[in-house]
Amino acid sequence: MRNKVIKVFGAAVAGFSVFMAFGWSFFKMVVDCKGNKRLAKKKWFQLSHTKVNHPRHKFEKEYEEGKQWCAQQEMEECYIRSRDGLLLHASYLPAENPKRFVLLSHGYKGSGFGDFAYMARFLHENHCSLLFIDQRCCGQSEGEYITFGAQEQYDVQRWAYYISRQNKHKLPIYLYGESMGAASVLMAAGHRLPQEVKGLISDCGFRSMKGQMKDMAANWFHLHWVGLLLFRLNLFCALFAGFRMKEADTAEAMKKNRRPVLFFHGAKDTYVDPGNTIYNYSLCRAPKELVVMSEARHLCSAYEEPEVYKGKILEFFEKYD
Numbered sequence: 473m474r475n476k477v478i479k480v481f482g483a484a485v486a487g488f489s490v491f492m493a494f495g496w497s498f499f500k501m502v503v504d505c506k507g508n509k510r511l512a513k514k515k516w517f518q519l520s521h522t523k524v525n526h527p528r529h530k531f532e533k534e535y536e537e538g539k540q541w542c543a544q545q546e547m548e549e550c551y552i553r554s555r556d557g558l559l560l561h562a563s564y565l566p567a568e569n570p571k572r573f574v575l576l577s578h579g580y581k582g583s584g585f586g587d588f589a590y591m592a593r594f595l596h597e598n599h600c601s602l603l604f605i606d607q608r609c610c611g612q613s614e615g616e617y618i619t620f621g622a623q624e625q626y627d628v629q630r631w632a633y634y635i636s637r638q639n640k641h642k643l644p645i646y647l648y649g650e651s652m653g654a655a656s657v658l659m660a661a662g663h664r665l666p667q668e669v670k671g672l673i674s675d676c677g678f679r680s681m682k683g684q685m686k687d688m689a690a691n692w693f694h695l696h697w698v699g700l701l702l703f704r705l706n707l708f709c710a711l712f713a714g715f716r717m718k719e720a721d722t723a724e725a726m727k728k729n730r731r732p733v734l735f736f737h738g739a740k741d742t743y744v745d746p747g748n749t750i751y752n753y754s755l756c757r758a759p760k761e762l763v764v765m766s767e768a769r770h771l772c773s774a775y776e777e778p779e780v781y782k783g784k785i786l787e788f789f790e791k792y793d
Contacts, residue, residue: 495704502685503705503713505581505609506616525743525770527590534775538589545596547604552634554608555626556714561612562605562631565592571599572644572670572793573635577628578604579651579676579771580618583611587650590774594782598789601643605631607653617713620652620681622720625659636666644793648673650771651744655679655722658733658752662725670792672729673785675736676771678748681720687745726755733760734788736781738768761788 527535547563554560563584574595578587584604585592596602607624608615628647635645645668649657654677661672678684682702689698706717733756737749746764753762763784768776 495701496708498701499705499708499712503617503619503709505618525741525772527772527775529769531590531772531775535586535589538591538593539585541593542585542589542604549612550603550634552630554623554630556623558608558614560606560608560614560627560631562603562634565596565602565604567596567599567601569599570601570643572601572646572789573603573639573668574600574646574648575603575605575628575631575635575657577624577647577649577653577657578607578610579649579653580620581610582607582651582653587653587771588648591782591785595785598786603631603635607656617709618652619709619713619715620678620684620717620720621656621659621722622681622715622717624652624656625663625725628656628660629663629665632660632665632669636668639666639668642668644668644670644789646671646673646789648675649677650675651677653677655720658722658729659720659725661729661731661733662727665731669731671732671734671788673734673736673788674749674752675773676738676741676744676749677722677735677752678744679722679751681717683748684744685717691742691745722752723755726752727757729756730758732758732788732792734784735760735762736773736784737762737764738770738773738776739764739766740768741770743770 523529545565547565550562550564552560576584576588578584592602606613608627609618645666647657647669654674657672658674658677685702686698690696710716735749735753737746739746753760765773765777774781
């Protein structure tokens with residue numbers, strides 16, 4: 473009898489270990505970037521959905537020219553501390569005769585010089601002083617975990633106050649995010665921000681970490697029963713990364729926010745479903761505009777219809793400056 477109990481117990485432990493191991497592997501893939509940022513990014517971009525949704529897939533020339541322009545600019549290196557003690561980095565590019573400041577919040581495992589490669593020059597030439605922030609765990613910023621906006625929203629908030637302190641002439645400030653960076657900007661709008669922040673620009677932002685994980689599991693890996701996987705992922709996020717998935721959600725922020733929002737999304741985006749932006753738009757109680765580009769994939773709206781995209785941004789500035 474004793475041997476039978478031991479065998480049953482051993483089998484249960486083995487089964488539980490296998491059960492938890494898959495959740496741990498998923499956590500390591502999507503959240504943990506500890507000490508190995510480049511390798512993690514390389515593996516992530518081997519997935520076909522990330523390839524076809526990246527601007528390089530169709531607009532490599534424009535994308536690379538934009539990155540090259542960013543690399544050629546003389547920028548000031550800036551640093552702040554996050555609320556949990558991380559040293560965060562940004563690059564500041566002042567404009568001649570500036571009319572406004574624009575904070576650029578890049579996407580998942582991205583960079584400001586990449587995600588905003590195409591738009592940075594246009595913004596700068598239209599009298600925008602730019603702050604390219606490195607999200608935690610990316611670029612020169614410290615961090616071991618990507619939190620899908622749960623902590624990044626507070627980083628964006630702190631960078632907004634950093635700009636405000638440098639903003640001696642009280643110029644308008646805009647928070648412009650792409651993908652996860654857009655979700656972080658929308659979440660930050662639920663907190664106190666400097667009075668000079670006049671509006672938000674959200675391109676392909678998701679509604680929540682939980683929703684994004686569900687979409688990825690279903691659309692990328694064809695896993696339609698993901699409740700237990702998300703339970704394990706949430707557990708590891710709480711134990712090791714210091715946040716819960718419910719903290720990465722735009723809903724309450726959009727209900728609280730009173731600053732104007734310009735929403736963009738590509739109708740053919742299979743990285744972040746366009747329904748996310750439609751949801752965020754529907755909850756937003758502030759002045760708002762939704763622009764959906766019918767042929768664009770993820771973060772490709774500016775490339776696909778540049779005149780429309782750029783025109784909408786200039787109209788937004790002119791209206792709320």
